[in-house]
Amino acid sequence: MTVQGVDRVSFVQEWEDWHRQKEAVLAGPHGFLAITSLHWLSAEPGRFEDAPGAWSSTADGVVVQLDEGEELTVDGQAVHGRHDFGVIAERDSVYVGSGDTLLEVAKRGGHDILRPRHPGNALRTAFTRTPAYDPDPRWVLSGRFLPFDEPRPVTVGAAVEGLEHVYDSPGEVEFELDGARHRLTAFNGRTPGALMVLFTDRTSGVTTYAANRALQIAAPDGEGRVTIDFNRATNLPCAYTDLATCPLPPAGNRLPVAIEAGERIPLERGGQP
Template structure:
Protein backbone atom coordinates (compact mmCIF):
# COMPACT_ATOMS: atom_id res chain seq x y z
CA UNK A 1 0.00 0.00 0.00
CA UNK A 2 1.35 3.42 -0.94
CA UNK A 3 1.53 6.36 1.45
CA UNK A 4 -1.38 8.02 -0.43
CA UNK A 5 -3.48 4.87 -0.10
CA UNK A 6 -2.72 4.66 3.63
CA UNK A 7 -3.81 8.27 4.10
CA UNK A 8 -7.05 7.62 2.21
CA UNK A 9 -7.68 4.48 4.26
CA UNK A 10 -7.08 6.31 7.55
CA UNK A 11 -9.39 9.13 6.43
CA UNK A 12 -12.13 6.67 5.43
CA UNK A 13 -11.88 4.68 8.67
CA UNK A 14 -12.11 7.85 10.77
CA UNK A 15 -15.04 9.04 8.68
CA UNK A 16 -16.81 5.68 8.98
CA UNK A 17 -16.57 5.87 12.77
CA UNK A 18 -17.80 9.46 12.81
CA UNK A 19 -20.67 8.74 10.42
CA UNK A 20 -21.83 5.70 12.40
CA UNK A 21 -22.00 7.87 15.52
CA UNK A 22 -23.87 10.53 13.58
CA UNK A 23 -26.48 8.05 12.36
CA UNK A 24 -26.79 6.63 15.87
CA UNK A 25 -27.52 10.10 17.23
CA UNK A 26 -30.15 10.71 14.55
CA UNK A 27 -31.97 7.47 15.33
CA UNK A 28 -32.23 7.87 19.11
CA UNK A 29 -35.81 7.27 20.40
CA UNK A 30 -36.68 10.96 20.62
CA UNK A 31 -34.27 12.37 18.03
CA UNK A 32 -35.13 14.31 14.90
CA UNK A 33 -36.36 11.21 13.07
CA UNK A 34 -39.09 10.72 15.69
CA UNK A 35 -41.03 13.91 14.88
CA UNK A 36 -44.65 13.32 13.88
CA UNK A 37 -46.22 16.78 14.22
CA UNK A 38 -45.57 20.51 14.45
CA UNK A 39 -48.60 22.31 15.85
CA UNK A 40 -48.67 26.11 16.18
CA UNK A 41 -50.60 27.33 19.21
CA UNK A 42 -53.16 30.13 19.40
CA UNK A 43 -54.43 32.24 22.34
CA UNK A 44 -57.63 30.18 22.39
CA UNK A 45 -57.32 27.02 24.54
CA UNK A 46 -57.62 24.23 21.99
CA UNK A 47 -57.56 20.46 21.81
CA UNK A 48 -54.66 19.02 19.80
CA UNK A 49 -55.29 15.88 17.79
CA UNK A 50 -53.84 12.85 19.55
CA UNK A 51 -53.03 14.73 22.78
CA UNK A 52 -55.05 15.16 25.98
CA UNK A 53 -55.84 18.50 27.57
CA UNK A 54 -56.19 22.02 26.21
CA UNK A 55 -53.21 24.02 24.92
CA UNK A 56 -52.81 27.76 24.32
CA UNK A 57 -50.15 30.43 23.77
CA UNK A 58 -50.45 33.48 26.03
CA UNK A 59 -48.21 36.49 26.72
CA UNK A 60 -47.14 34.66 29.88
CA UNK A 61 -46.17 31.46 28.07
CA UNK A 62 -47.80 28.21 26.99
CA UNK A 63 -50.70 27.10 29.18
CA UNK A 64 -51.75 23.47 29.48
CA UNK A 65 -54.98 22.47 31.17
CA UNK A 66 -55.27 18.77 32.01
CA UNK A 67 -56.18 16.38 34.79
CA UNK A 68 -53.84 13.87 36.40
CA UNK A 69 -55.53 10.98 34.60
CA UNK A 70 -54.45 12.48 31.26
CA UNK A 71 -50.89 11.42 32.07
CA UNK A 72 -49.05 14.58 31.02
CA UNK A 73 -45.74 14.93 32.90
CA UNK A 74 -43.55 18.05 32.64
CA UNK A 75 -39.79 17.45 32.80
CA UNK A 76 -38.25 20.11 35.04
CA UNK A 77 -34.73 20.73 36.33
CA UNK A 78 -35.79 19.38 39.72
CA UNK A 79 -38.16 16.48 39.24
CA UNK A 80 -40.95 15.43 36.84
CA UNK A 81 -44.29 17.10 37.60
CA UNK A 82 -47.65 15.61 36.59
CA UNK A 83 -50.11 18.22 35.34
CA UNK A 84 -53.30 18.31 37.38
CA UNK A 85 -55.01 21.61 36.65
CA UNK A 86 -53.17 24.34 34.72
CA UNK A 87 -49.44 24.54 34.06
CA UNK A 88 -47.59 27.40 32.34
CA UNK A 89 -44.35 26.72 30.46
CA UNK A 90 -41.79 29.32 29.36
CA UNK A 91 -39.70 28.05 26.43
CA UNK A 92 -36.95 30.37 25.16
CA UNK A 93 -36.82 31.49 21.54
CA UNK A 94 -34.30 29.52 19.51
CA UNK A 95 -33.46 27.01 22.24
CA UNK A 96 -34.63 23.41 22.71
CA UNK A 97 -38.11 23.43 24.20
CA UNK A 98 -39.64 22.30 27.47
CA UNK A 99 -40.47 18.59 27.42
CA UNK A 100 -43.82 17.11 28.37
CA UNK A 101 -44.05 13.31 28.46
CA UNK A 102 -47.07 11.21 27.55
CA UNK A 103 -46.00 7.62 27.98
CA UNK A 104 -43.30 6.95 25.36
CA UNK A 105 -44.22 10.11 23.45
CA UNK A 106 -42.44 13.38 24.20
CA UNK A 107 -44.09 16.73 23.42
CA UNK A 108 -41.56 19.52 22.99
CA UNK A 109 -43.01 22.97 23.66
CA UNK A 110 -40.98 25.54 21.72
CA UNK A 111 -40.92 29.25 21.07
CA UNK A 112 -39.88 30.51 17.64
CA UNK A 113 -39.73 34.29 17.18
CA UNK A 114 -43.06 35.46 18.68
CA UNK A 115 -44.96 32.21 18.28
CA UNK A 116 -45.23 28.98 20.24
CA UNK A 117 -45.59 25.45 18.94
CA UNK A 118 -45.64 21.81 19.94
CA UNK A 119 -43.34 19.22 18.39
CA UNK A 120 -44.43 15.64 18.98
CA UNK A 121 -41.65 13.06 19.22
CA UNK A 122 -42.78 9.44 18.90
CA UNK A 123 -40.24 6.57 18.85
CA UNK A 124 -42.63 4.66 16.56
CA UNK A 125 -42.55 7.35 13.85
CA UNK A 126 -42.15 5.83 10.39
CA UNK A 127 -39.21 8.14 9.68
CA UNK A 128 -37.36 6.55 12.59
CA UNK A 129 -38.44 2.91 12.33
CA UNK A 130 -37.74 2.94 8.58
CA UNK A 131 -34.40 4.75 8.83
CA UNK A 132 -31.62 2.99 6.88
CA UNK A 133 -28.88 5.61 7.06
CA UNK A 134 -27.88 8.93 5.49
CA UNK A 135 -26.49 8.86 1.93
CA UNK A 136 -23.10 10.56 1.65
CA UNK A 137 -20.27 11.15 -0.77
CA UNK A 138 -17.13 9.01 -0.32
CA UNK A 139 -14.58 10.68 1.96
CA UNK A 140 -11.75 12.30 0.02
CA UNK A 141 -8.63 14.06 1.22
CA UNK A 142 -9.15 16.95 -1.21
CA UNK A 143 -12.05 18.10 0.97
CA UNK A 144 -9.86 18.49 4.07
CA UNK A 145 -8.94 22.14 3.63
CA UNK A 146 -6.64 24.50 5.57
CA UNK A 147 -8.31 27.81 6.39
CA UNK A 148 -7.79 31.05 8.27
CA UNK A 149 -10.22 32.48 10.81
CA UNK A 150 -10.46 36.24 11.26
CA UNK A 151 -12.44 37.10 14.37
CA UNK A 152 -14.64 40.17 14.54
CA UNK A 153 -13.60 42.73 17.18
CA UNK A 154 -16.85 41.80 18.93
CA UNK A 155 -19.46 39.10 18.17
CA UNK A 156 -22.19 40.37 15.85
CA UNK A 157 -25.90 39.60 16.19
CA UNK A 158 -27.39 38.51 12.86
CA UNK A 159 -30.90 37.57 11.76
CA UNK A 160 -31.53 34.78 9.28
CA UNK A 161 -34.68 33.38 7.74
CA UNK A 162 -36.08 29.94 8.55
CA UNK A 163 -37.43 27.09 6.46
CA UNK A 164 -40.83 28.06 7.88
CA UNK A 165 -42.00 31.22 6.13
CA UNK A 166 -42.33 34.20 8.46
CA UNK A 167 -39.97 32.88 11.14
CA UNK A 168 -36.56 34.30 11.94
CA UNK A 169 -33.57 32.95 13.83
CA UNK A 170 -31.30 35.24 15.81
CA UNK A 171 -27.70 34.06 15.71
CA UNK A 172 -24.27 35.27 16.74
CA UNK A 173 -21.53 35.60 14.14
CA UNK A 174 -17.99 35.58 15.50
CA UNK A 175 -15.88 36.13 12.38
CA UNK A 176 -15.02 35.04 8.86
CA UNK A 177 -13.26 31.88 7.66
CA UNK A 178 -11.26 32.10 4.41
CA UNK A 179 -9.96 29.16 2.37
CA UNK A 180 -9.21 28.00 -1.17
CA UNK A 181 -11.16 25.50 -3.26
CA UNK A 182 -10.50 24.80 -6.93
CA UNK A 183 -7.99 27.62 -7.08
CA UNK A 184 -10.44 30.25 -5.80
CA UNK A 185 -10.56 32.01 -2.45
CA UNK A 186 -13.85 31.73 -0.58
CA UNK A 187 -15.12 33.05 2.72
CA UNK A 188 -17.91 32.12 5.09
CA UNK A 189 -19.38 33.84 8.12
CA UNK A 190 -18.78 31.63 11.15
CA UNK A 191 -20.94 31.03 14.21
CA UNK A 192 -19.72 29.52 17.48
CA UNK A 193 -19.99 25.73 17.67
CA UNK A 194 -22.27 24.16 20.26
CA UNK A 195 -19.35 22.53 22.08
CA UNK A 196 -16.56 24.89 21.06
CA UNK A 197 -14.96 25.48 17.70
CA UNK A 198 -16.80 27.06 14.78
CA UNK A 199 -19.96 26.24 12.88
CA UNK A 200 -20.22 26.99 9.15
CA UNK A 201 -23.67 26.86 7.53
CA UNK A 202 -23.79 27.45 3.77
CA UNK A 203 -25.17 26.54 0.38
CA UNK A 204 -23.03 25.46 -2.58
CA UNK A 205 -23.54 24.38 -6.18
CA UNK A 206 -24.87 20.97 -5.06
CA UNK A 207 -27.66 22.50 -2.93
CA UNK A 208 -31.04 21.45 -4.26
CA UNK A 209 -29.39 19.06 -6.73
CA UNK A 210 -27.67 16.28 -4.81
CA UNK A 211 -27.71 17.88 -1.37
CA UNK A 212 -30.41 19.51 0.74
CA UNK A 213 -31.61 22.84 -0.69
CA UNK A 214 -31.48 24.62 2.67
CA UNK A 215 -27.74 24.13 2.94
CA UNK A 216 -25.53 22.01 5.16
CA UNK A 217 -23.23 22.71 8.08
CA UNK A 218 -19.80 21.63 9.22
CA UNK A 219 -18.08 22.12 12.56
CA UNK A 220 -14.39 22.77 13.16
CA UNK A 221 -12.09 22.64 16.13
CA UNK A 222 -11.05 25.86 17.88
CA UNK A 223 -8.80 27.96 15.62
CA UNK A 224 -5.14 28.18 16.63
CA UNK A 225 -3.86 31.46 18.12
CA UNK A 226 -2.75 32.54 14.64
CA UNK A 227 -6.25 31.88 13.24
CA UNK A 228 -5.38 28.72 11.34
CA UNK A 229 -8.11 26.09 11.34
CA UNK A 230 -8.92 22.97 9.33
CA UNK A 231 -12.25 22.39 7.59
CA UNK A 232 -13.16 18.78 6.85
CA UNK A 233 -15.98 19.09 4.33
CA UNK A 234 -16.33 15.29 4.41
CA UNK A 235 -18.18 15.89 7.68
CA UNK A 236 -20.83 18.21 6.27
CA UNK A 237 -24.19 17.32 7.78
CA UNK A 238 -27.80 18.00 6.92
CA UNK A 239 -29.85 20.12 9.26
CA UNK A 240 -32.90 18.42 10.83
CA UNK A 241 -35.24 19.97 8.27
CA UNK A 242 -33.69 17.73 5.60
CA UNK A 243 -35.20 14.72 7.40
CA UNK A 244 -38.56 16.03 8.60
CA UNK A 245 -41.22 18.60 7.75
CA UNK A 246 -41.66 19.32 11.45
CA UNK A 247 -38.43 21.27 12.09
CA UNK A 248 -37.91 25.05 11.96
CA UNK A 249 -34.25 25.19 10.88
CA UNK A 250 -32.43 28.42 10.11
CA UNK A 251 -31.26 29.15 6.60
CA UNK A 252 -27.60 30.12 6.02
CA UNK A 253 -26.48 33.69 6.70
CA UNK A 254 -26.69 36.02 3.72
CA UNK A 255 -23.60 35.58 1.56
CA UNK A 256 -22.77 32.08 2.80
CA UNK A 257 -22.97 30.62 -0.70
CA UNK A 258 -20.11 28.83 -2.45
CA UNK A 259 -20.03 28.79 -6.23
CA UNK A 260 -18.19 25.44 -6.28
CA UNK A 261 -19.86 22.04 -5.97
CA UNK A 262 -18.80 20.61 -2.62
CA UNK A 263 -19.32 16.93 -3.40
CA UNK A 264 -18.55 15.86 0.14
CA UNK A 265 -20.52 15.00 3.26
CA UNK A 266 -24.19 14.12 3.51
CA UNK A 267 -26.50 14.02 0.50
CA UNK A 268 -30.28 14.39 0.25
CA UNK A 269 -31.83 11.76 2.54
CA UNK A 270 -33.50 8.92 0.68
Protein backbone atom coordinates in the same frame (compact mmCIF):
# COMPACT_ATOMS: atom_id res chain seq x y z
CA MET B 1 -3.36 18.03 6.66
CA THR B 2 -2.19 16.85 3.26
CA VAL B 3 -3.65 14.03 1.22
CA GLN B 4 -0.24 12.36 1.09
CA GLY B 5 0.08 12.38 4.89
CA VAL B 6 -3.26 10.72 5.63
CA ASP B 7 -3.76 7.13 6.69
CA ARG B 8 -6.78 6.56 4.42
CA VAL B 9 -7.98 3.47 6.26
CA SER B 10 -8.08 5.30 9.58
CA PHE B 11 -9.55 8.39 7.93
CA VAL B 12 -12.46 6.43 6.47
CA GLN B 13 -13.01 4.49 9.70
CA GLU B 14 -13.16 7.69 11.75
CA TRP B 15 -15.64 9.21 9.32
CA GLU B 16 -17.81 6.09 9.37
CA ASP B 17 -17.84 6.07 13.19
CA TRP B 18 -18.77 9.75 13.27
CA HIS B 19 -21.52 9.31 10.69
CA ARG B 20 -22.96 6.26 12.45
CA GLN B 21 -23.21 8.22 15.70
CA LYS B 22 -24.83 11.17 13.94
CA GLU B 23 -27.42 8.89 12.31
CA ALA B 24 -28.16 7.20 15.66
CA VAL B 25 -29.12 10.55 17.18
CA LEU B 26 -31.26 11.52 14.19
CA ALA B 27 -33.14 8.21 14.17
CA GLY B 28 -33.22 7.67 17.93
CA PRO B 29 -36.55 6.92 19.66
CA HIS B 30 -37.11 10.64 20.20
CA GLY B 31 -34.90 12.07 17.45
CA PHE B 32 -36.10 14.43 14.75
CA LEU B 33 -37.49 11.58 12.65
CA ALA B 34 -39.91 10.77 15.49
CA ILE B 35 -41.67 14.15 15.23
CA THR B 36 -45.30 13.73 14.18
CA SER B 37 -46.47 17.35 14.03
CA LEU B 38 -45.51 20.99 14.53
CA HIS B 39 -48.06 23.06 16.45
CA TRP B 40 -47.80 26.85 16.60
CA LEU B 41 -49.31 27.84 19.94
CA SER B 42 -51.59 30.85 20.33
CA ALA B 43 -53.44 32.59 23.16
CA GLU B 44 -56.45 30.36 22.47
CA PRO B 45 -55.95 26.93 24.13
CA GLY B 46 -55.69 24.19 21.54
CA ARG B 47 -55.91 20.41 21.69
CA PHE B 48 -53.99 18.12 19.36
CA GLU B 49 -54.44 14.47 18.42
CA ASP B 50 -50.85 13.50 19.23
CA ALA B 51 -50.48 15.18 22.66
CA PRO B 52 -52.58 15.36 25.84
CA GLY B 53 -53.83 18.66 27.25
CA ALA B 54 -54.91 22.04 25.96
CA TRP B 55 -51.90 24.20 25.09
CA SER B 56 -51.61 27.97 24.86
CA SER B 57 -49.02 30.72 24.55
CA THR B 58 -49.50 33.58 27.02
CA ALA B 59 -47.61 36.67 28.07
CA ASP B 60 -46.25 34.61 30.97
CA GLY B 61 -45.18 31.70 28.77
CA VAL B 62 -46.53 28.34 27.67
CA VAL B 63 -49.41 26.84 29.63
CA VAL B 64 -51.00 23.39 29.43
CA GLN B 65 -54.33 22.41 31.01
CA LEU B 66 -54.72 18.67 31.50
CA ASP B 67 -58.14 17.04 31.81
CA GLU B 68 -58.92 14.42 34.42
CA GLY B 69 -57.06 11.24 33.56
CA GLU B 70 -54.36 13.07 31.60
CA GLU B 71 -50.81 13.20 32.90
CA LEU B 72 -47.41 14.55 31.90
CA THR B 73 -43.99 13.93 33.39
CA VAL B 74 -41.99 17.11 33.97
CA ASP B 75 -38.50 16.84 35.46
CA GLY B 76 -39.33 13.30 36.59
CA GLN B 77 -42.50 14.37 38.41
CA ALA B 78 -46.09 13.53 37.45
CA VAL B 79 -48.12 16.62 36.56
CA HIS B 80 -51.92 16.95 36.54
CA GLY B 81 -54.27 19.86 35.93
CA ARG B 82 -52.61 23.15 34.94
CA HIS B 83 -48.88 23.51 34.41
CA ASP B 84 -47.01 26.71 33.59
CA PHE B 85 -43.75 26.30 31.71
CA GLY B 86 -42.89 29.98 31.95
CA VAL B 87 -41.21 31.95 29.20
CA ILE B 88 -38.97 29.77 27.05
CA ALA B 89 -35.92 31.48 25.56
CA GLU B 90 -35.41 31.64 21.80
CA ARG B 91 -33.95 28.35 20.45
CA ASP B 92 -34.40 26.65 23.83
CA SER B 93 -36.50 23.49 24.27
CA VAL B 94 -38.17 21.81 27.23
CA TYR B 95 -38.92 18.08 26.98
CA VAL B 96 -41.95 16.55 28.69
CA GLY B 97 -42.89 12.88 28.94
CA SER B 98 -46.24 11.32 28.02
CA GLY B 99 -46.00 7.53 28.04
CA ASP B 100 -43.43 6.57 25.40
CA THR B 101 -43.87 9.98 23.74
CA LEU B 102 -41.65 13.00 24.30
CA LEU B 103 -43.21 16.43 23.86
CA GLU B 104 -40.88 19.26 22.86
CA VAL B 105 -42.02 22.68 24.07
CA ALA B 106 -39.87 25.33 22.42
CA LYS B 107 -39.55 28.81 20.97
CA ARG B 108 -38.54 29.35 17.36
CA GLY B 109 -38.49 32.69 15.57
CA GLY B 110 -40.28 34.31 18.52
CA HIS B 111 -43.16 31.78 18.46
CA ASP B 112 -43.98 29.12 21.05
CA ILE B 113 -44.32 25.66 19.51
CA LEU B 114 -45.18 22.10 20.51
CA ARG B 115 -43.61 19.13 18.71
CA PRO B 116 -44.60 15.63 19.82
CA ARG B 117 -42.03 12.90 19.21
CA HIS B 118 -43.48 9.40 18.87
CA PRO B 119 -41.05 6.46 18.52
CA GLY B 120 -43.48 4.67 16.21
CA ASN B 121 -43.57 7.47 13.64
CA ALA B 122 -43.29 5.93 10.17
CA LEU B 123 -40.56 8.35 9.06
CA ARG B 124 -38.38 7.01 11.87
CA THR B 125 -39.21 3.32 11.66
CA ALA B 126 -38.64 3.23 7.89
CA PHE B 127 -35.32 5.11 8.06
CA THR B 128 -32.26 3.21 6.86
CA ARG B 129 -29.44 5.66 6.22
CA THR B 130 -28.46 8.99 4.72
CA PRO B 131 -26.54 8.84 1.42
CA ALA B 132 -23.18 10.58 1.46
CA TYR B 133 -20.14 11.09 -0.72
CA ASP B 134 -17.26 8.74 -0.01
CA PRO B 135 -14.97 10.41 2.55
CA ASP B 136 -11.95 11.89 0.84
CA PRO B 137 -8.99 13.64 2.57
CA ARG B 138 -8.76 16.19 -0.25
CA TRP B 139 -11.86 17.89 1.22
CA VAL B 140 -10.05 18.58 4.50
CA LEU B 141 -8.88 22.18 4.13
CA SER B 142 -6.82 24.55 6.23
CA GLY B 143 -8.37 27.93 6.87
CA ARG B 144 -8.37 30.81 9.29
CA PHE B 145 -10.91 32.50 11.49
CA LEU B 146 -11.35 36.25 10.99
CA PRO B 147 -13.10 37.53 14.14
CA PHE B 148 -15.25 40.65 14.15
CA ASP B 149 -14.45 43.35 16.70
CA GLU B 150 -17.82 42.55 18.26
CA PRO B 151 -20.30 39.75 17.43
CA ARG B 152 -22.76 40.87 14.75
CA PRO B 153 -26.44 39.89 14.69
CA VAL B 154 -27.26 38.16 11.40
CA THR B 155 -30.85 37.59 10.30
CA VAL B 156 -31.47 34.52 8.16
CA GLY B 157 -34.56 32.91 6.70
CA ALA B 158 -35.97 29.57 7.77
CA ALA B 159 -37.32 26.36 6.29
CA VAL B 160 -40.76 27.60 7.40
CA GLU B 161 -41.95 30.36 5.08
CA GLY B 162 -42.17 33.75 6.79
CA LEU B 163 -40.07 32.71 9.79
CA GLU B 164 -36.72 34.35 10.56
CA HIS B 165 -33.85 33.49 12.90
CA VAL B 166 -31.30 35.90 14.34
CA TYR B 167 -27.86 34.56 15.28
CA ASP B 168 -24.82 36.36 16.62
CA SER B 169 -21.86 35.85 14.30
CA PRO B 170 -18.39 36.03 15.91
CA GLY B 171 -16.65 36.34 12.54
CA GLU B 172 -15.86 34.69 9.21
CA VAL B 173 -13.98 31.59 8.13
CA GLU B 174 -11.65 31.98 5.16
CA PHE B 175 -10.15 29.20 3.04
CA GLU B 176 -8.80 28.51 -0.42
CA LEU B 177 -10.15 25.90 -2.82
CA ASP B 178 -8.86 25.24 -6.33
CA GLY B 179 -6.90 28.49 -6.28
CA ALA B 180 -9.81 30.72 -5.23
CA ARG B 181 -10.36 32.31 -1.82
CA HIS B 182 -13.73 32.01 -0.08
CA ARG B 183 -15.25 33.38 3.09
CA LEU B 184 -18.22 32.09 5.05
CA THR B 185 -20.07 33.83 7.87
CA ALA B 186 -19.75 31.67 10.98
CA PHE B 187 -22.04 31.21 13.97
CA ASN B 188 -21.20 29.78 17.37
CA GLY B 189 -20.74 26.02 17.44
CA ARG B 190 -21.78 23.41 19.95
CA THR B 191 -18.88 23.92 22.37
CA PRO B 192 -17.15 27.08 23.64
CA GLY B 193 -15.04 28.64 20.90
CA ALA B 194 -16.26 26.21 18.23
CA LEU B 195 -17.86 27.47 15.03
CA MET B 196 -20.67 26.42 12.71
CA VAL B 197 -21.31 27.46 9.14
CA LEU B 198 -24.46 27.06 7.05
CA PHE B 199 -23.85 26.98 3.32
CA THR B 200 -25.00 25.96 -0.12
CA ASP B 201 -22.86 25.25 -3.19
CA ARG B 202 -23.20 24.08 -6.77
CA THR B 203 -24.29 20.61 -5.69
CA SER B 204 -27.26 22.08 -3.78
CA GLY B 205 -30.51 20.91 -5.34
CA VAL B 206 -28.60 18.49 -7.58
CA THR B 207 -26.96 15.88 -5.35
CA THR B 208 -27.20 17.64 -1.98
CA TYR B 209 -30.19 19.15 -0.20
CA ALA B 210 -31.17 22.42 -1.85
CA ALA B 211 -31.82 24.61 1.21
CA ASN B 212 -28.72 24.18 3.32
CA ARG B 213 -26.02 22.05 4.84
CA ALA B 214 -24.20 22.61 8.12
CA LEU B 215 -20.56 22.17 9.08
CA GLN B 216 -19.14 22.15 12.60
CA ILE B 217 -15.60 23.55 12.95
CA ALA B 218 -13.40 23.07 16.01
CA ALA B 219 -12.26 26.19 17.88
CA PRO B 220 -9.44 28.13 16.18
CA ASP B 221 -5.94 27.70 17.56
CA GLY B 222 -3.95 30.58 19.08
CA GLU B 223 -3.13 31.95 15.63
CA GLY B 224 -6.69 31.69 14.31
CA ARG B 225 -6.10 28.59 12.20
CA VAL B 226 -9.00 26.19 11.65
CA THR B 227 -9.55 22.88 9.91
CA ILE B 228 -12.53 22.71 7.56
CA ASP B 229 -13.57 19.14 6.83
CA PHE B 230 -16.32 19.21 4.22
CA ASN B 231 -16.61 15.42 4.54
CA ARG B 232 -18.59 16.23 7.68
CA ALA B 233 -21.07 18.58 6.04
CA THR B 234 -24.44 17.41 7.30
CA ASN B 235 -28.10 17.80 6.49
CA LEU B 236 -30.24 19.74 8.92
CA PRO B 237 -33.55 18.19 10.07
CA CYS B 238 -35.49 20.08 7.40
CA ALA B 239 -33.80 17.86 4.82
CA TYR B 240 -35.89 14.97 6.18
CA THR B 241 -39.12 16.51 7.44
CA ASP B 242 -41.28 19.58 6.88
CA LEU B 243 -41.80 19.74 10.66
CA ALA B 244 -38.46 21.49 11.23
CA THR B 245 -37.74 25.23 11.48
CA CYS B 246 -34.11 25.09 10.32
CA PRO B 247 -32.26 28.31 9.49
CA LEU B 248 -31.14 29.04 5.95
CA PRO B 249 -27.58 30.17 5.13
CA PRO B 250 -26.67 33.87 5.18
CA ALA B 251 -26.74 35.40 1.70
CA GLY B 252 -22.93 35.36 1.39
CA ASN B 253 -22.62 31.68 2.24
CA ARG B 254 -23.45 30.40 -1.23
CA LEU B 255 -20.25 28.92 -2.61
CA PRO B 256 -19.71 29.15 -6.40
CA VAL B 257 -18.04 25.72 -6.42
CA ALA B 258 -19.28 22.13 -6.13
CA ILE B 259 -18.53 20.68 -2.69
CA GLU B 260 -18.75 16.99 -3.57
CA ALA B 261 -18.34 15.88 0.02
CA GLY B 262 -20.54 15.19 3.02
CA GLU B 263 -24.17 14.20 3.16
CA ARG B 264 -26.36 14.06 0.09
CA ILE B 265 -30.12 14.41 -0.49
CA PRO B 266 -31.92 12.03 1.92
CA LEU B 267 -33.70 9.02 0.45
CA GLU B 268 -36.87 10.40 2.02
CA ARG B 269 -36.59 13.42 -0.33
CA GLY B 270 -35.88 11.41 -3.44
CA GLY B 271 -32.12 11.15 -3.02
CA GLN B 272 -30.17 8.36 -4.67
CA PRO B 273 -28.47 5.59 -2.64
